[in-house]
Structure formats: structure tokens, C-alpha cells
Amino acid sequence: MKVEHLKHLYWRAGFGVTPSILEHYKNATKSQVVSDLFKASETTEPLKIDLSEFKGFKTLSFKENPKLIKELAQKSRKRLMDFNIAWVNRLNTSDAVLRERMTLFWANHFVCGEKNVVYAQQYNNMLREYALGNFRDFVKAMSKEAAMIKYLNLRQNVKAQPNENFARELMELFTLGPGHYTENDIKESARAFTGYFNMLDGTFRLRRFQHDYGQKTFMGRTGNFNGDDIIDIILENRQCAKFICEKVYRYFVNEIIDKNRVESMVEVFFEDYDISRLMQYVFTQDWFYDNDNIGNKIKSPIDYLVGLSRTVPFILKNEKAVIKLQKLLGQTLLDPPNVAGWKGHKAWIDANTIMVRLKLPSVLLNGGMIALDDEKDEMRRQFFKRNKSKLPIKTLANWDKFQNEYKKISIEDLDSVLINGQLNKGTLTYLKSLYKDSKQKYCIQLMSLPEYQMC
Amino acid sequence: MERRDFLRNSALASSLFFVPNFVRAFEDFEAKSIGYKRLVIIQLTGGNDGLNTIIPYNNDLYYNARPTLGIKNDVIKLNDELALHPSLKPLQHLYDSGELSIINNVGYPNPVRSHFRSMDIWQSGSSSDEYLQSGWLGRFLDKHGKHPYNAIELDETLSLALKGETFNGIATNDYRTLYKTARDPYFQNVLNHYNDQHLSEHNLGYLYKNMIDAKSSANYIYETTKVKLSQEDYPQNKFGKQLKSTAQFINSGLDTKVFYNALDGFDTHANQQNTQKRLLSIYAEALFSFVKDLKRNGTFEDTLILTFSEFGRRVKQNAANGTDHGSANNVFVVGKNLKTAGVYNQLSSLSDLDDNGDLKFTVDFRQVYATILENWLGTSTKGIISVPQRKLKFI
Numbered sequence: 142m143k144v145e146h147l148k149h150l151y152w153r154a155g156f157g158v159t160p161s162i163l164e165h166y167k168n169a170t171k172s173q174v175v176s177d178l179f180k181a182s183e184t185t186e187p188l189k190i191d192l193s194e195f196k197g198f199k200t201l202s203f204k205e206n207p208k209l210i211k212e213l214a215q216k217s218r219k220r221l222m223d224f225n226i227a228w229v230n231r232l233n234t235s236d237a238v239l240r241e242r243m244t245l246f247w248a249n250h251f252v253c254g255e256k257n258v259v260y261a262q263q264y265n266n267m268l269r270e271y272a273l274g275n276f277r278d279f280v281k282a283m284s285k286e287a288a289m290i291k292y293l294n295l296r297q298n299v300k301a302q303p304n305e306n307f308a309r310e311l312m313e314l315f316t317l318g319p320g321h322y323t324e325n326d327i328k329e330s331a332r333a334f335t336g337y338f339n340m341l342d343g344t345f346r347l348r349r350f351q352h353d354y355g356q357k358t359f360m361g362r363t364g365n366f367n368g369d370d371i372i373d374i375i376l377e378n379r380q381c382a383k384f385i386c387e388k389v390y391r392y393f394v395n396e397i398i399d400k401n402r403v404e405s406m407v408e409v410f411f412e413d414y415d416i417s418r419l420m421q422y423v424f425t426q427d428w429f430y431d432n433d434n435i436g437n438k439i440k441s442p443i444d445y446l447v448g449l450s451r452t453v454p455f456i457l458k459n460e461k462a463v464i465k466l467q468k469l470l471g472q473t474l475l476d477p478p479n480v481a482g483w484k485g486h487k488a489w490i491d492a493n494t495i496m497v498r499l500k501l502p503s504v505l506l507n508g509g510m511i512a513l514d515d516e517k518d519e520m521r522r523q524f525f526k527r528n529k530s531k532l533p534i535k536t537l538a539n540w541d542k543f544q545n546e547y548k549k550i551s552i553e554d555l556d557s558v559l560i561n562g563q564l565n566k567g568t569l570t571y572l573k574s575l576y577k578d579s580k581q582k583y584c585i586q587l588m589s590l591p592e593y594q595m596c
Numbered sequence: 597m598e599r600r601d602f603l604r605n606s607a608l609a610s611s612l613f614f615v616p617n618f619v620r621a622f623e624d625f626e627a628k629s630i631g632y633k634r635l636v637i638i639q640l641t642g643g644n645d646g647l648n649t650i651i652p653y654n655n656d657l658y659y660n661a662r663p664t665l666g667i668k669n670d671v672i673k674l675n676d677e678l679a680l681h682p683s684l685k686p687l688q689h690l691y692d693s694g695e696l697s698i699i700n701n702v703g704y705p706n707p708v709r710s711h712f713r714s715m716d717i718w719q720s721g722s723s724s725d726e727y728l729q730s731g732w733l734g735r736f737l738d739k740h741g742k743h744p745y746n747a748i749e750l751d752e753t754l755s756l757a758l759k760g761e762t763f764n765g766i767a768t769n770d771y772r773t774l775y776k777t778a779r780d781p782y783f784q785n786v787l788n789h790y791n792d793q794h795l796s797e798h799n800l801g802y803l804y805k806n807m808i809d810a811k812s813s814a815n816y817i818y819e820t821t822k823v824k825l826s827q828e829d830y831p832q833n834k835f836g837k838q839l840k841s842t843a844q845f846i847n848s849g850l851d852t853k854v855f856y857n858a859l860d861g862f863d864t865h866a867n868q869q870n871t872q873k874r875l876l877s878i879y880a881e882a883l884f885s886f887v888k889d890l891k892r893n894g895t896f897e898d899t900l901i902l903t904f905s906e907f908g909r910r911v912k913q914n915a916a917n918g919t920d921h922g923s924a925n926n927v928f929v930v931g932k933n934l935k936t937a938g939v940y941n942q943l944s945s946l947s948d949l950d951d952n953g954d955l956k957f958t959v960d961f962r963q964v965y966a967t968i969l970e971n972w973l974g975t976s977t978k979g980i981i982s983v984p985q986r987k988l989k990f991i
Contacts, residue, residue, distance in 0.1 A: 294865045297916035304914060305921075306865060313710055324952065439799055471753055481712045487802055491754045492744050492766045492810035495803060496777040503780075511782040565800065571789035589782060591803035 142166055142174055148561055149435045152596040153393050154178055154424060155238030157448040160550050160558060175424045179417065182240035182273060187266040190227050192220060195259050200341060220258040222464055225474050228265070229463050232443065233450045243272035243420070245443065246392055247279075249482040251315060254475070255288035261475055263343045264288035276385065276414035280315065280372050287339035293480065295337040299351040303331040308371075310480050316375050318384040322360070329357040334368045382411035386419070393423060395434050396486045402428055436562015436595045439489050442470030444596060445498060452559065453506050453543045453584070458535040466534070469497050495591070502588035506538040507581070511589050514576040540581055552577045559587045561596045568592065633972055634846060636855045636901045637733075637757070640879070642862035643711065644905035645872060646925040647955075650698055650943070653679040657946040658911075665868060665913040674698075678939055683876035686884035687928075694937035695887070696930050697990045701944040702964060703924035703957030707907065711863065711921075715906040719757035721965055721981055732965055733854050734760030735980045736973065741853065745813040748845060749856040750838035758856055764806075765854070766813050769838070775818035778811045787811070822848045828889035831881045835859045839886040847893040853973070862905060866916035879903075887930065900972050900991065901930040904961070911946060912953055923950065924957035927964055929990050936990050963988050 142150075144163055151158040155178070166174050194216060203210055235241050247268045255261040264286050271279035283289055284307070290296055293307035308331035312322045336352030339345055357366050360374055375381055386406040387398055394402070405426075410419045423429055440448065446466060449455075457463055467473040471494050472483055483489075503511045509532055510525040512518050550558055556572065564572070568590060577583050587593060651671050652658045659666040671679035672688050678698075680687060690696040706724040708714045717724060721732030730738075737747050738760035747758045747765030758765030768774050787808060792801055821844055828843070830836035835857070842855045859879055864871050883901070890896035908925030924944060944955045966977045966985040977985065 294916070297866050297914065297918070299915055302915035304865060304916070309710065313713075319710070319713060437799055439803070468752070479711060487799065488753075490803060490806050491764065492806050492813055493752065493768050493774055495806040496774060496810045496814070499783060499807065500777045500780065511780060513782055513785065562800070565790055565792060565804070567789040567791035568786055571786060586782070590786065591800060591807055594803055595800060 142169055142171060144557065145435060146171070146430045147174065148558075149430060150174065150178075150424060151238075152444075152448075152561060153242075153438075154420075155242055156232060156444065157451050157596070158558070159451070160547055163558070164549070171425055171430075175421060178239045178424070179273075179421065182237040182243075184237075185240065185266075185270050185272075186235075186237065187269065188224075188227060188231055189262065189266075190220065190223050192259055192262065195220075196342075198341060214256070217256060217258045221256065221261060221475060222461060224258055224262055224265075225467075226460050226463055228474055229443075229446070229467075232447045233454070239420075240269065240272055243416070244269045246389075247272055248474075249477070249485075250388065251279075251283045251289070252477045252480050252482040253286075253288050253292045254477050255292060257288070257291070260286070260288040260291065260339075260343050265475075271416075273417045273420070274415075276410075276416055277372070277376055279416070280311075280376070281369050283315070284311070284334070284368055284372065285337065285339075285345040287343040287345070290337050290339050290345075295334060296339075298331060298335050298337060299348075300332075300335045300353040301351075303328070303335055303353070305331045307331070307334055307337075311372075312375065314481055316372075316381045316384065317378065318380070321378070321380050321384075326359055329359045330366075330371045332357050333359070333366045333371045337368065376414065379407065379411055382407045382414070386410055389419065389423065392485070393420075394429060395437065399428075402426070436560075438596050439486055440594055440596045441483070441485060441489060442467060442472035442494075443474065445470065445594065448596070449502060449505065449588070452588075453538055453540060455505055455536045455538040458537065462534045466501070470494060470501075490594070495594075498594055499589050499591070502593075503585050504532060504534060505536050506540075506588075507585045508532065511585055512582045543584070544580065547580060552580050552583055555580060555583055556587055559584065560590070560592050562592070564590075564592050632898055633974070634853060634855065634895075634899045635733075635968065635973065636842060636846075636899060637857065638879070638883070638901065638903040639755075639856070639858040640862050640875075640903065640905040641715070641858050641860040642864075642905070643714075643907045643909055643921055644862040644875075644925065645864060645868065645919050646905070646908040647911065648868070648872060649681050649684070649876065650674075650700070650926050651679045651681060652677055652943055652946065655946055661912045661946070663913070664917055665919065674939060678943065681872070681876050683873050684880045686880040689884070690887065690930060691938065694934060695932060696928060697934050697937050697940050699927045699929065699940040699959055699964065699988070699990065700942065701924040701955055701958040702904070702927045702961050703907070703955075704960055704962070705957075707923035707950075707954070707957070709907065709921040709923070709952070711906060716756060718904060718906050718961060719755055721962055723983065726982070729759075730761050731755065731757035731759050732980055733757050733856075734763055734765070736760075736969065736975065737763040737765065737853070739979065740973075740975060743813060743816065743851075744809045745816050745850065745852055747854040747856070748817075748842075748850075748852050750841050751856075751858060755856060755858070758854065764809070765856070766809070766817075768817075769841075771814065771817045771821065771841075774810065775814040778814040783807065783811065817845070817850065820848055820850050821845060828885045828892070830885045830889075831878060833878055833882075835878050836882040836885070839882045840889075843886055843889040843893075846890060846895050846899060864909070864918050865914065865920060866918040868913075868918045883930070897932045899931065900968065901928075902964070902968065903928040903930075908955060910953055911949060911955065922954040923952070924955040927961070929964075931991065934990055940988070940990055959988070960985060967991060 147163055147166055148158045232241055253264055267282055267286055293310055294304045295307045298304040305327050308327050313319050332353040336348040338348045386403050390403050409422045503509055508525045508529055648667055651667050653671050654677055670682040673679045704724055708724050719731050720728035722728040741763050744766040749758055749765055749767040751767050752769055754765055754767040790804055830840040838857045861875055890899055904927045905925055907923055909919035909922040913919055950956055962981050963985045966981050967988045969975050969977050971991045
């Protein structure tokens, strides 16, 4: 496979490429590489941190000791940060890149914000488990997750007084998209999800006395539907497959929809809602590797951070700083802005975030310094050295790992690995004028460009 | 022109320091077609329950629909029908001095009850079946803005409202950091070499454009803002800080027409009382300090403050001591010389609700926008509001 194509595939299906991957697959075919990607993600390794301090409580213990709830909530907030850190570490180091990429994609589809770390972890692992599985099972499992039951008020959805929040978002955001259902469909389907509840430990339970077993008329059909029936009826509508394929296309291929290509994806997906088959199809199509699709996507903050770390691994002296970084860049994992998730694409970038992105590589990896190759560089180096303690984030960068990995890449070729798509002509001229005497220096210079934001 | 010459020849040239604000504002007005009047938006995100904000305290239908949520005690009566939520005590003063106008039942035909869609409708100024990719203030600034700092959002990210077809406002919750970052000489070198005529036509061009905008705006905001002007005590929370920064910018005479602030958390499906009580008091206390700050610096007269939420909530409370998504809602306008202060119009009937059990709208939110655009910002609504709107009489 061509270098450009390998980079493209690895950036979209994973989190970037290394010289060893490029070397390993230089004579391989597309289908070999794609099949290896899937193989590496075949099994699911749940992401778990130690949450034993939350075990063994009964509802009664809260009634007896109301303070306990507050205490646990506080502990939970702390552990949630730990879980965020663990997730970023997983993204930085996992070999199951496709599964992790898909998990991230679905986390911004079945969006859920949850402060209870036990439920948040369980939800996150549900996403990971179904990320490459069957979409039908996925939606049903999602609807029964403690975190979702809480987030979209299913707990308050009872026979006597249905709460429409979940039913509405299920159709608007998770399956069909706006305009493909009526207000009445929402009212009727809300009834089918009445009584959804979870036990303290996060397991699902249907409260039978709160569930409405009566007849519902939904999308022109009448019956004693329960929640799963409603999901089955929704999935019978081809629009559901189309809605998901459009989202996949915008995320993995190009933000501008190509109707014919999406239609060909729907053909595949609507057959059995198998997510793996759909993704395999996308990654093996010639159009996936069209020049128009290469290097035209703006990295999400997480893509950006994980990509950095996979090129030059770094340790944050205060590991919680990784949450601050996500906030600055505009995407904090486990804390979506709302149930529609992050808009992505150009919405990642405004005058503020672009400056953070341009400056961050030098701050994280090089003490704040971007070399200029002029007579003042030495003065600058001294300045940044003196002011090291003032940097907002303290790190240890592992440049040895980088030097070793990039041993066979010449300094002039560094941009062909680190940059996706075309460099602006003027910028290219400037880069050529730079006196390249150190890979580390040039790497920072490249990472401090607008071009580095693309994948 | 004569006046301008007069000013230039008098005290102004020698000691800008002592020139009163209104004179400086006048100078701005002469120099720029856009005018010196400023608009501050406060968005209550999540769908604030308007009925428990402006309370129909003499209406049995209200209390019947809300057996546990209806507010009886400590309401602040405005007239024989309506009262303020107890948390809005700080606004009473504004109301009494004719600096607050409450417009009831603001909405739009065929209301959408999804947060995101309804928020997009409000921010873009579209009809409910129309999908616009730009915001109403963004389109205003397409015509009248030159620099991103002409519209500032006090947040980390920029809302649709401030995104035009070609214009983008700037979002920043810390302008000092933005300034320091933008100063790196490497970035200047890159920009000196950059060449492309088609800045915003593709994603990479969009990145470069934002880089250029960031650099110039960061310089401008940093160099123009005078920190010491704001000495008012603001509540110690994110929203208080936002309004404090807004006041600093306004009092420093930044050439910014629109400031955008938001307070989130109003989606009260369950246990509404405490949440709304807390949020409304954050809102009212910060707003009170803000107005006081502007008054002290003589900039209140040129500032109009609009508060809205993407929708109101259902009249009938739900089983979880909360309320579900509704439609029409009240809007607050705060300013010095309001034409109609106080309660602008009557609350819609609580016995004549729509099919969902929500209040019927009587004022289109685009009427409010049109009034602000024409009577306050001094521009025509052409190209900004697509459907012609009858203007209101609050300014």
C-alpha cells in the first residue's frame, strides 16, 4: 500500500501511523492491512479502574445515613477523573486501535454524561463491547444502561406519567434523525419504555408496576409493544440504516456527503446492521482513498492529543493535567456538551482553540520553544530554560523513543510521515528555508503548523 | 462633522484620559458606520421554566397544574397577575426604575421541543422548518463587522449565533493567555510566507484564517482592555466572571458590538425547585452587579441586555417534580431608555393551551430580533431575518 493511503487508513481507523507500520505494510494489499486491523480488535478488553470503594452499599444504607450520598458523590467525581485518564492512556497505547476508534465514535453517537463512575465505566465498556458488533443489539443494550436510564430520565418515565426525553432522543439522535417521526410516535413509544430502572449496582430491572403493558400505536402499527419492540420497528425503517451510514461517512470519510457512496453503504448495512461488515466495506472501497478524502479532516482534540503522544510519548508530571488539556482544546471525554455530542469538523476550531493547538506541542514536548533557526535561537532557548517553572503544564517527553522509531526516516522526509495531505505552498517554502540540523527541532516546527491539525 | 472637529480641537487631543465616556462613544459613532451601541446576550441554556420565573400568582389554573411546583411564598409581585421568582429579587430594582421589560409568550410557529434544534432556531433566527448554517448576529456582522473581536463570546467555544457566512466572532474565556500564545515569532514567520487566495473555501484555509484572526484579535483585546475599570463585586462563579469580563471590555471601549454569555443547567425534568432557585439567583445577582458596573462607568446607556432561553416548559408538572420541554417563553430586555418598561404584554391563557399542553406564542422571537436590529443597532433586517417581522415597541 502507498504511504499516503496507509497514513489515511491508520488515521481514520486508528490514531495515526508510525514508521514501523509504514515499513511493515509497504508491500501489503489493502485487504491484508484492513483484515489485520480487524484482527487486532477482535476481542474486547474492558477498561476498568479500581472501584471497590463503591461496592456493598444497599439503598437502606443511604436512608440511614444521608451524608453517605454526598461522600460517595465526591469520591465518584475524583474517580471519574481517574477513569478519564485511564481512557486517554488506553487510547495512547492500545493495539486494538480500530475498536478504540469505534468506541470513541459511538461515545459521540449514543451520547451520555454520567457523574456516577460505576455507571459511567459500565456504559463505556458497553460501547466498547458493541462498537464493532450488531447495531440492533447495541441500541437495545444502550437503552438498558444505568447511565442512560439516568441521563435521559427513563427513571422518571412511569405508566401514570410518561417522560418523553429518552423516546425523543432515541429517534432524533440515535436512530432516525429529525423529521422521520411524529409527536405522537414519541408519546406512544415513551409508554413502551415506562418502568425502565436499574439497581444500585447498575444492573437493569423492569419495574413491572410502572410499566405500561397496554396497546400502543407506533409508526402505523398497533400492539402491546415494549421498548425492544419499538427499537425493532424503528430499525425496520431503512432511514435508520441511512442515518447511521451518513454519520459514519461524515466521520470516517468526508464531512460532505456523497449520496451514491452512502447509498452503497446502506445496501450493506440495512441487510443485518452488522457494524464490522459496514466498516470493512468502507475501508476497502477505492473511493475511501480518493485524494479528496485524504488529509481533509480536522483532528478532534482527542485525535490531536493521542496522535501527539503516539509520536512523542510524554508523561504529565501531574496526570490530571490531561483533563485540563482536553478542556482547553474543547473536548473533555465523559463530559459531552449535551446529548447531541460534539459537532466536530470546523466547530473544533475558532481563534482560541487554533492558538492552543499551535502552541501545545512546543509546551508539552520542548519546554515551550519553537526554534526559528536564526541568530536569536540561543537567546530564546535560554529564556525558555529560565522560565521552565512558569510553564502551565509540566511534562517529561520521551524523545529517545521518537529518535529510535524515526531512525530510518531522513530529516527531509519527516513531514511526509507527520503531515497528512498537502502543505500550503508558502509554508512549504518556509520549511525548506529552515536549517534542519535536528529531528526533534524540525518535528516541533512541523507540529506547530495548521497542517498538523489535519488527518 | 462640526461637532467632531470641535471635539478634536478641544480637550480630547490633549487628555483623552478625562474625556467622559459619552464623548468617546460619540467619536466612535462618527468614525464608524456601525454605531456605538452594544448588545449583550444572556442565554439560559436548557429551557428555563418561564412560568416559574414570571409567576401568574393569582391564577388557580397555574397552581392546579403544578400542585408541588407552583410557587406561593415570597414571590415578588409586579402587578395584579404576575410576580418574580423569589431568586430574582435583585431585578426588582431594575423593574421599578423602568430598566427592565418583560415580554411574555415569545416563540415561533410549529415549535420544536428538542433542545438542539430549538436552540439552533433561536440562534440562527430561522423558521422551524428552515435549516440555517449561520447565526442572526453572525449575519449582522457579515454586513457590519470587520474583525472577530466585533463579537465576543465569553466561553471556550463559539456559538452558532456569532457565526456568519463569512464572519466569525471570537470565543475566549481568558484573553491574556490568548495574547501570549499568539505572540510566538514562529507563527509570524509562517503567516508571512503563507499564500492562498481561498482562505475559507477548504478546511486548511479555514485553519489559517482562524490563525490570522486570532493573532490580530488577541493583540487588540489585550491592548485595549483596562482591567482596573471593573471594581464591582461579582458573584464568585463562572457566570459572574463572564459578566465581569464583559463589563471590562465594554468599559474599556472595545469596538465590540455583541457580547454573548450563557448560563447552563435549566433542563429541569426532575426536582426542579432547588436547581431553578439556584440558577436564577446566580443569574440575577450577576446581572445586578453588571448593570451597576456599567452605570458607574457611564456605559449603561449604550448597552442593551437580552435574556432568552430556547423554550419554556410544559404548564403541567411531571411526576418527578420537574417539567418537560414546552414552547413559548418570556424574554427579558434590560436597558436605560426603554419605550415600554415593565410587563410588555399579557401572559397567554392557561386554559387555552396547544395540543401538547404548552403556552401558545403571541410574539415571534424574530420580532424581538428585528426590533433590536432596526431600533438599537440601526441596521435593516434585510439579509438577516428572512421573514418580514412587525416591530415591537420596547425600544
